[in-house]
Amino acid sequence: MAAIGWYILAAAGEIAGCFAFWAWARLGKSVWWLLPGLASLAAFAFALTRVEADFAGRAYAAYGGIYITASILWLWAVEGHAPDRWDLTGAAVALLGAAIILWGPRGA
Template structure:
């Protein structure tokens, strides 16, 4: 069923985003904010999990998974900035994220048959 498939895709994209952004944030903190090295190592492990989670997608084409995930990453990065760093996106940030999310739906919603 299309709704179930989209729910799985979006759940996995969300988990992948949390891993990639969270892991990257820990490495960023170590490199730019002088956080302890163990946080950077933890960040590297979380980034490894991102690759595993992304590979669990029911979409079989690597390029499509990563291209569609890019739109999710854009929106989640802005949201992370708001929730964690106090960043305030402007209307262009929001418009860009909405355009990217629209692209994600265009790419992943249709079920494609073989051939």
């Protein structure tokens, strides 16, 4: 699978896992929400290790842009709050940064 696919899976796992903790701690949901949350966070960590990159730090840095964009989509799709122009601009800038980090030419 291409890096972008693994990044998308990682973002879904991280956001869903963190939201499960948010739901428990901030929305008064049952403690049982933590079990799928933990599983989602484990899936996130696994997916991020599948990205083809020479260094973990570079893979994680590039992931940041994907995570920001996925979080804005979560805001809209799950929480029902439409992103504003600043949310969308920030996500676009973050994706550009991720692309530069991941696919920028490297010297020898």
